[in-house]
Each structure stands twice: as structure tokens, then as C-alpha cells.
Amino acid sequence: LSKRLGVELTIASETFQHTGSFKFRAAYNVASKISERKIIAASSGNFGQAMAYACSLLDKTCIIVMPSTSAQVKIDAVREYGGTADLTDVRVKGRAARVAELARDHRDAYIASAYDDPLVIEGNATLGIELAESGREFDYVVAPIGGGGLSSGIITGLKERGSNANVVAAEPSMANDAARSLRAGHIVVNDTEPQTIADGARTVSVGVNNWAVLKDGLSSVVEVAEEKIKEGVRLLFSLANIKAEPTGALPIGALLTAPHLFHGQRVCCVVSGGNVDPEVYRMILSA
């Protein structure tokens, strides 16, 4: 895969993290540091199952608001870990609106953002710390961006440990609010939740807490076409034996999209998760 991509590649795979994605880092940090026993969160899936598992470990409960279009495997996982999956048609009612409704009914609950929370950034910073302490030097660390929780966490963790690696965000072209935000110098919001195949990046904007870190901490954003995301999934399958979900393949898609930026460099691609419906995966492999 290194040879194919023309870089000195390291893959930081979160596909074997608890619940199969990096989201457990943040979910556990949030659930363990708040005093509330009940948590309400909006999530396209991975944060939901991570929070459900974290709550099961901590003997807390949670309600996860999910788009009804979420991967079935992610809905099932939330329920398996003992969480309540609250399915919402996001074309009719935004997830934030549904969370607000639930918050009125559960006044004792903590409303957890999947990304826009200092505790989320702190949880995800553990990955930046691990990369800084891995014994490898990186010119670039490339991570998927949706709400910005992962990339702001990585930036924070790397900085905390004195790493000079440039952090690049890989974003679906059809959900390019982070790229537009960086160009505009302020947070730009998508009108609706973009239906990119990278379902972990279907956020309308980055979070305020994340933006505070990203606006100066991010080296650049590479906008990745849907086809390149899928090609990333296929390359991870064929040349690295890694089962990645589409969002997790965004960094490989970024290397395919901007090869000149990374050529010959020491690049760490963060494969953020591996949870993908078999049917979606089959469709991607067939192309």
C-alpha cells in the first residue's frame, strides 16, 4: 500500500478499538467524567454504540438519536449494548431538534455532543498522544473530519507531546463544510445533512469547541470525491487486509486525491472505524 500510494505509510487503525471505532475514546471520557446517570446523544452510529458500551461499563443509561438511514449494524449495536436507539427521519426533523425534545422530557440527563465538547476532544487526544509516543516520526497525520472531534483531539494530543506533525483533515467533497470553513475563516454550515457514503461525516458543521482548535491547528483539508472514498476502502481491503468503513477510508482517499501533497513523505493515515453494513461493503468491492 505504501508503494501504491508513493508515501512512507503508517496506518493507525481504530477498527479494533472497543466497539470498532475511535468514538469509544471520547464516549468513555464523557460518560466517566460527568455526574449524570443518564445521557442523551445524537449520533450517526459509532458514537452511539460507543456511548452505549461506555454506559454499560459505568452502569449508566443512554438514549441515542440516530438518523433512520444509519447503517443497520450500528443501530443493532446500540441496542445490543443496552442503549435506546431513537430513530429520526432527518429530512423531516433535524437530530438537534429531536435531542432538544428529549432533553425537555429527561431533565436529569446530560446532553452529550458526539464531537462538540471539551471532554470529547480530551478523549480523542489520547490518540494524538499515542501517535506522538509511537516511536515514529510523521510529516503528516491524516484523519477523517465530520464534526471535528477526532482531528481537534489529534491536534491537541500531538501538541501536548511536542509533535510537529501536520494534521490534515480528509472530508467528503459533498460534505465539505470544514474545507469551506477554513477558507472563510469561520464556521460554515451545510443546509442539510449530506448523504455521503462516509456516514460518519454526515454532520452539518464542525463544533464550536472543535473549531477553536482546528482554525489554527489544521494544516489543510483535502476534499475527497465519493469514488475516491470507495477506492480507499478497496485498497485497504486488497493491500492491507483491513476492513474499513467508508469514513475510515477517507484518509486513503485524500492521498489518492492529492498525491503531490504527500509524495515521499512519512504519512500516518487514521482509519477511524470498521463498522459497515455487509451490503454496503459488497457494493463498494464490486466496483
Added chain:
Amino acid sequence: LSKRLGVELTIASETFQHTGSFKFRAAYNVASKISERKIIAASSGNFGQAMAYACSLLDKTCIIVMPSTSAQVKIDAVREYGGTADLTDVRVKGRAARVAELARDHRDAYIASAYDDPLVIEGNATLGIELAESGREFDYVVAPIGGGGLSSGIITGLKERGSNANVVAAEPSMANDAARSLRAGHIVVNDTEPQTIADGARTVSVGVNNWAVLKDGLSSVVEVAEEKIKEGVRLLFSLANIKAEPTGALPIGALLTAPHLFHGQRVCCVVSGGNVDPEVYRMILSA
């Protein structure tokens, strides 16, 4: 996956080994310890690419005799690593016969068996040593069996480090020569190479060197139906985010086949490799 299988499960994944399967352990050991500069070997694929890569590291050359029905990805890999892939229709001429032909033409070459060689057992023993030194205790270590190189290596390595784990071989029912050999008390040979989906187990019999270790060292053989092999691949995909080749999923298939044998035990499943054609993988996921 532990919960689903009813055991305390550890997965020893060789899918991220050099060239994507355990075969590199043996190939490198052979290629580095012989004096010959040229190697001829028969392989359904994984040993071939492992040997080609080992030779490239050691500045040696190799010819790999492969069934023309081998996974395309494995043929390509042998060539990519600089090896010569010699494709043979095994229904017309056995691989052993083709190797003998080539041996006559290349008298300076070492004829490497993919399994029946003390150097192969020694190489694979490194996995048994790693399991013994992993800090975990196992009641059972379950490994796929074809020629017997892996299981005899694991038995040797475990014994060398004083482990008392029982080693169970997982074998395709339609290629059950090892099971029949254990029942008969001597090596039993299949008439032809069985066309199981577990292409790493398409051997006609276990090797003589392997049998010497297996006949007393193996706890039992579980015969796994094709459907259970595929279910093993799907479970590794869905519940462990592991991309396994069918042969690598044999141990999970064995747990599905003989649940009473393993229930509640500390079981280590060796996922021997991850190299599988996308089309085969898609077919398995669709069921």
C-alpha cells in the same frame, strides 16, 4: 464474538503478517537457512507470495508452482514480489509432478515444501512461542490444517515454552484427510486436491515431518462444512472487523461446528491469513 461463540476468545490474527498470512514465518526461515540461491516450491498461493517476498529480502530467486485455479490476488502477489508463477492445471498434472519436472531443469535449486520440512515447522513454531509468551492462558488453540505445517509448528512452539494448551486442527469436511489420518493412525491421502473454498487446505495429505508431530501432539480434528467456513468469515467481518480468507476462518467454523467442545473455555483461534479475492469475499458476505 466471544459472547456469540460462548467462549473466552482470543484471536491470533496473521492477516497483518508480512504478505498477509502466517506462511512468511516458514518461508523466511527456509530461505534464510539454506545455501541455495534458487528455490522451487508448490503453493496454492500464500506460501508462494511469502517465499517470493522472503527471496526478495534475501536476494534469492524462486519459481512457484500454483494451481491455475488459485486466487488471482495470490498469483499477482507472487509476481509483484519478483517470483515466477508457474501455473498448472492440477486436474491434469499434480503439483508434485510439475515440481519434479522443474527440479530436473534447475539442478541448483532447493525444492521447498510449503509444509513438509523441519525448517517450515521451526519457522511456524515462532507462532506457538508467541502464544505461550502472550501472557494469556489457553485451554485450546485452534488452527486450520492443510499440510500440517502450521499446527505442527504451533504444537512444537507451545511445547518448547511449556504450555499445556490443547491444539485442535480445523479442517474442511471435504478435505478431511487429517481427521481420517488421526482415526487410522497413519497418513491417509485424498485421491485429488479437494476444491474446498478454504484454498489453503487443498492439500492431498499432511506431510511426513508434520505427521510425526501431529499424531501425538494434536488434541483432535474438527471437520468443518463449507457453509460453516463461510459463516466464520461473516462473523469475523461483522463482530471482529477482521478480513479473513476462508482458510483463516476455519477455527471459527470449528467453534460453530463443535460448540460443546469449547463452551466456556479459553480458546485462541488462529486466523491464518487474510488474502482473498474480492469476488469470493463478496459471494461469502451475500449469503
